[in-house]
Amino acid sequence: MSDSNPSEFDIIQSFFSDLGHADGATQLGIGDDAAIVRIPVSARLCLSVDTVVEGVHFPAGTAPQHVATRALGSALSDLAAMGAKASHFTLALTMPKSDSRWLKSFAKALHDMAVAFGVSLVGGDTTRGPLTVTVQVHGWLPPDKALTRASAREGELLVVSGTLGDAGAGLRCLQQALSDPNAEVDYLSGRFYCPSPRLLLGQQLLDCGSACIDISDGLLSDAQHLATASNVGLEIDASLIPLSPALQRLFPKQALELALTAGDDYELLFTLPESKLKALQSLSPVPVSVIGKVSGAGQQVSVKGYDLDIQQKGYLHFD
Amino acid sequence: MSDSNPSEFDIIQSFFSDLGHADGATQLGIGDDAAIVRIPVSARLCLSVDTVVEGVHFPAGTAPQHVATRALGSALSDLAAMGAKASHFTLALTMPKSDSRWLKSFAKALHDMAVAFGVSLVGGDTTRGPLTVTVQVHGWLPPDKALTRASAREGELLVVSGTLGDAGAGLRCLQQALSDPNAEVDYLSGRFYCPSPRLLLGQQLLDCGSACIDISDGLLSDAQHLATASNVGLEIDASLIPLSPALQRLFPKQALELALTAGDDYELLFTLPESKLKALQSLSPVPVSVIGKVSGAGQQVSVKGYDLDIQQKGYLHFD
Numbered sequence: 160m161s162d163s164n165p166s167e168f169d170i171i172q173s174f175f176s177d178l179g180h181a182d183g184a185t186q187l188g189i190g191d192d193a194a195i196v197r198i199p200v201s202a203r204l205c206l207s208v209d210t211v212v213e214g215v216h217f218p219a220g221t222a223p224q225h226v227a228t229r230a231l232g233s234a235l236s237d238l239a240a241m242g243a244k245a246s247h248f249t250l251a252l253t254m255p256k257s258d259s260r261w262l263k264s265f266a267k268a269l270h271d272m273a274v275a276f277g278v279s280l281v282g283g284d285t286t287r288g289p290l291t292v293t294v295q296v297h298g299w300l301p302p303d304k305a306l307t308r309a310s311a312r313e314g315e316l317l318v319v320s321g322t323l324g325d326a327g328a329g330l331r332c333l334q335q336a337l338s339d340p341n342a343e344v345d346y347l348s349g350r351f352y353c354p355s356p357r358l359l360l361g362q363q364l365l366d367c368g369s370a371c372i373d374i375s376d377g378l379l380s381d382a383q384h385l386a387t388a389s390n391v392g393l394e395i396d397a398s399l400i401p402l403s404p405a406l407q408r409l410f411p412k413q414a415l416e417l418a419l420t421a422g423d424d425y426e427l428l429f430t431l432p433e434s435k436l437k438a439l440q441s442l443s444p445v446p447v448s449v450i451g452k453v454s455g456a457g458q459q460v461s462v463k464g465y466d467l468d469i470q471q472k473g474y475l476h477f478d
Numbered sequence: 479m480s481d482s483n484p485s486e487f488d489i490i491q492s493f494f495s496d497l498g499h500a501d502g503a504t505q506l507g508i509g510d511d512a513a514i515v516r517i518p519v520s521a522r523l524c525l526s527v528d529t530v531v532e533g534v535h536f537p538a539g540t541a542p543q544h545v546a547t548r549a550l551g552s553a554l555s556d557l558a559a560m561g562a563k564a565s566h567f568t569l570a571l572t573m574p575k576s577d578s579r580w581l582k583s584f585a586k587a588l589h590d591m592a593v594a595f596g597v598s599l600v601g602g603d604t605t606r607g608p609l610t611v612t613v614q615v616h617g618w619l620p621p622d623k624a625l626t627r628a629s630a631r632e633g634e635l636l637v638v639s640g641t642l643g644d645a646g647a648g649l650r651c652l653q654q655a656l657s658d659p660n661a662e663v664d665y666l667s668g669r670f671y672c673p674s675p676r677l678l679l680g681q682q683l684l685d686c687g688s689a690c691i692d693i694s695d696g697l698l699s700d701a702q703h704l705a706t707a708s709n710v711g712l713e714i715d716a717s718l719i720p721l722s723p724a725l726q727r728l729f730p731k732q733a734l735e736l737a738l739t740a741g742d743d744y745e746l747l748f749t750l751p752e753s754k755l756k757a758l759q760s761l762s763p764v765p766v767s768v769i770g771k772v773s774g775a776g777q778q779v780s781v782k783g784y785d786l787d788i789q790q791k792g793y794l795h796f797d
Contacts, residue, residue, distance in 0.1 A: 206512055
């Protein structure tokens, strides 16, 4: 592209053709009125859409590669939480002006993440307006299985993947513009900008897990969603919540609060029978930690070892 | 909803649950991390995403019901152009503030249109930001058929559905805020705000049509897309272009220019062998008009009976 202000059609052709994993399932990709995708035998379609808006979900001026990874990573995380095998995605990109340099970085990062997680871009729309990125992801589920929020049973263990609070701490680092970048700041801001959707873990949980949700709004808030949907109580032991060394070192006083209430970690929170834990721990590609258990009905989330302020249950848009 | 500023979760529950056609294909709808949809045997998935932005695709202050019908209607039109049977859709809604009254009107109009066209809302995201509506539509195609832009053959007829130029004229009426509303202004602005996706016609064309595109950018611009994709020339006879009585009466001098260059009509432009025309005309739920023919290679669109200004080929975003 020599033109620094390409038209919509040039943008699509130049930057978004053949983006992501090439799997042969795409019968017709970008360039016609709609895309056509081949479907595995007996599969169910699993889909989720996520929008990120500049100034709301990421700071103004965020580098294009970070906008891309945050948008695709957070969307794929929803498929992970269902146990789906990710297949393809679409991109609706609204931007104030067409900027080849910005688009090139954005498309490169999107491509790299798409290849890493085995998904291909099959359709999209580019429009002019305030920077807004909507990613819709699709995956396949076997007809008789799904990992919903509604299947937790009394007596099961409550488990999370990875560590919590990192993304919230990363956002604080970015907002405070900490002037001495170091490995810990890089790690935490990377956790905010580049979520790692736990797709393989989600697929493993199809066989051994009961209920599952991804942590986008914050542990307490998402635990409450799971408790409500399953009509169970959840008891969390604060001392068991996994915290990264970087979080504990940079935010020693706020680490637990961040882990409980900050969103954007995109780890999985799930329940499973205790008998299944050992097998899962040996298979899972990411560490999983028991943080509590499913108690009886009541739909209450209680936290042992932390003074829970009911006002800080997470991140509600529009509140 | 007694709260006039509902949270994201209340919005979803209150306004967007069970929206649209209830067809039993939705295994899991709004409320979990992702939706799950059952798939017809042997089908291919056909999908398209469209974004409309306030101030770009529709005037600021547009009534919520018009925002809804324009967004869903234009998206469904892409499925019509592929010959797909529409099934379900998702909604990514970004709005400056949560407004129950606005949302109620928006959701009501979306529901009514979704029922009319047999689609159900299965997922979505609501975020805070400048008013932006992204609709992704999904449909099914048989494995061996599709209506692409690339299949036009020399000697075929070039045909359009309905009448052209109405939506562009409607937008002019709205921009000029014509103070004397009358039936013609209502008709034209209705054609802009409430597109009628030609889904049944598209499915009929699966059996008899060759190439197809929907007219969103303008007849000349979309004819050029079809000519390029099919590697053919197209000869249009301006005297054959169907114009509505309202357009001819309110815009007698600009009617043909609007029909050729204004977008947003969402009629189908397609090619088919002459031998198939009569059968189609007797079946089609909307009038179809022959406006020209497919000539040899060259990828040129020529218009007989109109002084074609190459600068006015339609509506390019970012230009």
